[in-house]
Amino acid sequence: MQLPIPIPRRRRGPDRALDILLGFALGAAFILFLDRGLPVLRGRRAAEPVDDRQLLGRVRLALAQTIADPEAVDVRVHDGTVILKGPATEEQIAEMVVCAARVRGVRQVENRLSPTG
Numbered sequence: 001m002q003l004p005i006p007i008p009r010r011r012r013g014p015d016r017a018l019d020i021l022l023g024f025a026l027g028a029a030f031i032l033f034l035d036r037g038l039p040v041l042r043g044r045r046a047a048e049p050v051d052d053r054q055l056l057g058r059v060r061l062a063l064a065q066t067i068a069d070p071e072a073v074d075v076r077v078h079d080g081t082v083i084l085k086g087p088a089t090e091e092q093i094a095e096m097v098v099c100a101a102r103v104r105g106v107r108q109v110e111n112r113l114s115p116t117g
Contacts, residue, residue, distance in 0.1 A: 050105030052077040058103045066099045067092055073113070075100075080107035087116045 056077045063070040067088075073096065074085040082100045093113045100109045 050080065052079070055080065055082070055103070055105050058105065059100050062099050062103050063096060066095055080105060081110060082106050082108070083110045083112060085112045086114070088113045090115050 056075060059075055059077065059082050060070060063073065063075065067073075072086055073088065074083075076083040076085070082103075084096055084100060088096065093111065093115060096113065097109050097111050100106060
């Protein structure tokens with residue numbers, strides 16, 4: 001004689017909602033736990049002193065990966081402020097300013113680029 005195999009029932013109603021809520025709460029707690037150290041790391045990175053020569057090299061390298069002719073742009077750095085000069089299209093100007101601002105160590109970008117045709 002075979003014994004009947006119990007078929008697991010799907011949980012419904014309050015039990016299922018409680019499981020979902022518990023899952024969200026555990027996920028949020030895990031994210032908060034992991035994110036505790038990130039502001040410290042971000043703060044260290046932002047406060048890291050960067051030599052202007054190093055920063056100039058980083059910005060030129062970033063621009064070389066963004067625009068076709070990075071040599072046409074005059075790049076200068078003074079106390080973490082990047083100064084961009086030279087002719088460029090409107091689209092290139094926007095790309096270069098964003099590109100330079102994303103470089104680690106850049107505090108500010110002065111856009112002195114002149115729009116061309």
